[in-house]
Amino acid sequence: MTYYYRIAQFPQDAKRIHELNYKTFVEEIPQHRPNENGLMVDRFHNENTYVLCLKEEEIIGMIALRSTRPFSLDNKIGQIEDRLADPPKNPVEIRLLAIDSAHRTGRAFFGLMQALVNWCLKAGHDAAVISGTVRELKLYTRMGFVPFAEPVGTEEATYIPMIIVHDTFEQGAAKRLGLPMVNLLPGPVSIAESVQQALGKEPVSHRSPAYAQLLTSTTDMLKELTGANHLQLLQGTGTLANDAVAAQLSRIAGKGLILVNGEFGRRLTDHAKRFGLSFDCSEKDWGKAFCMKQLEDQFQSHHYDWVWFVHLETSTGIVNDLERLTKLAKENGIRVAVDCASSLGTIPVNLTKVDFASSVSGKGLASYAGLSFVCHHAEIEPDETLPRYLDLGLYGMKGGIPFTQSSNLLNALHQSLMNILESPTQHFEHIYLQTQRLREGIAHLGFRLLSAETASNSNVLTIELPPNESSKKLGDDLFLNGFRVHYESEYLTERNWLQLAVMNDVGDVAVERLLDVLKHLKKCRPTCLE
Known part of the structure; x- marks a missing residue:
């Protein structure tokens, strides 16, 4: 089963987020009181960044990330840095980790954590903290989280303050996922x-x-x-x-x-x-x-x-x-x-x-x-x-x-x-064939390529996005799914362009996975923009 990840950005995302909150933190974990509409709006909703997990176009899971201090965990145990031997310089708090019970597999959890770590790397965060429910303590530990304070909460809803940094994630969830970041930047490139x-x-x-x-x-x-x-x-x-x-x-x-x-x-x-x-x-x-x-x-x-x-x-x-x-x-x-x-x-x-x-x-x-x-x-x-x-x-x-x-x-x-x-002909052929496969696949998905005719022998593909779509948001979502693409240079952002550069052999599997992710990210956009 394949899952996809993106940042919440469309109007209908909010309702699904509130539904997942209610099912998880009202019906399953009795942390909040029931209500008639079956929705729970988080008190920090407007400050949260939500990373969503999708199966096809359905949102089946989420993580909320909040960098504004004090964290909710600060309010429970005091400033988190006082509890840590090696305090992070720019932490973020994970809140509202929730996955629909029908999709609650290790793969979905680990995929959300990979997307989380990717987002943290891009945003410049060096650690993430969470109040981890004791019901999923084993899973959190497998992801790479480490407890750093005594449990908090009630008897019905007990949580353990936990922290994850990049190194512990690499030793935990990343090894189980086996999906390395695919580099499609014009530089720096992947190093053998x-x-x-x-x-x-x-x-x-x-x-x-x-x-x-x-x-x-x-x-x-x-x-x-x-x-x-x-x-x-x-x-x-x-x-x-x-x-x-x-x-x-x-x-x-x-x-x-x-x-x-x-x-x-x-x-x-x-x-x-x-x-x-x-x-x-x-x-x-x-x-x-x-x-x-x-x-x-x-x-x-x-x-x-x-x-x-x-x-x-x-x-x-x-x-x-x-x-x-x-x-x-x-x-x-x-x-x-x-x-x-x-x-x-x-x-x-x-x-x-x-x-x-x-x-x-x-x-x-x-x-x-x-x-x-x-x-x-x-x-x-x-x-x-x-x-x-x-x-x-x-x-x-x-x-x-x-x-x-x-x-x-x-x-x-x-x-x-x-x-x-060692084999220059094969080296150039791999780059050419992978670029052509991307070119054909991107065009088939309905994206517009700049200079499609005159740049046909190029290994750098430039996607022109329409005004109602954002190259930055698409680039961020691709990063969540494990693809580094080129979109943050000023000359690209001002034109709403996004680039994929095949600077060396990225592998046929990675090319097909990228096209699959692009297809699903694009499928959710027309509905949201109507």
Whole structure:
């Protein structure tokens, strides 16, 4: 039997919540007096956040969460922190844990607790406390709750103050559920166990022969993956790598053109402005492809020395045509710079004819954030007019190690590249097939995908929600059900967009489960919005 979870947000949710309250805390546990309407409205109803458990579209269980102090438990035993040896910094109180008796199985209870923990993680809570009924003490203990004070209540309704933190939950309910969180963010991405182990190796000096050998092996694999002639590894994010590219463009006399059809193309213009570059900007609506004929006319009617664009525009999911853009630029004597932060490792990338390309360790390459690199076609001489940290020529002169570098991050990246290059064709095929299955399934469910035609080869899917639905609420509900999706960036929230990014192999089972959850979350919405 499959259960689904969401936050209470629709008008009819309240009545079902009050009914469950009455059945549980009036009829079953005699904590409150009966009434004629069969409803019990909690005194903190307007302060509660309710996590609901559904079977199909029927609400069969709930947990109320309240972070306003004092807790009801504070009023019973005094401030809870005084009873705890290691008090939490930001606790939340669980109240009104109730499941319809027809569905009262361990699976439903544990699923609600998984949704609870997911919600707490997102809201920044480090612990949850509850007055646990003695009737379900064994079940609470199996979930990971630990008693921390003497029982309270009456003889008919006795409760034990209990607390759960993330670690005890992981040792309790999480092991029994066996449903790990599925990561569909464009970053940070899921990290393979072998990469995690590589990160934890004993660090070595960046001046040691062992480090130099590791760096050479890593850069060789990156060159194999990209076809690049030269590559310099930087200690920092993609922002640093793009600053290094801007530094090289500043050495080219003349004017450039920056292509913008999303947030990260827009950010390239900011890099260029900060370096005082002379450039024009060719803008398209977000998610729209560039017209090659228009660009050809622009290249021929203006004298540009360089063009800079994003390969996979993460903010929309569109893939700008790297091969055609590079060919067109070269035919017009224009140097090419490209941001490959989200494309490298997720779709095949050929940089053999690209002058400068930036990318990162923490997205499609499935390692930890903190390393970036710049591929370049020709050798670069050091330039003392540039900041030392951005001088790619200095990196080349120093064998790629001009400054202190982290062997731990390099170990992790090296291992992640080994994982990809073990079978690159299969790696890219898994990402493509899983993305296509999601694309087809989402369209079948009636969701609108941005740039459905022009982004068909993209591994980042952007769902456009109508004004009467909220991308944030849908994203929160998906998180409750075990899926991390992309919806909280400002450029997404202001457009009411939600994204699913397949940055590595998430597994066919996870893809089907996501589509199933989306189907049920969507089925409850039209009824509620009529």
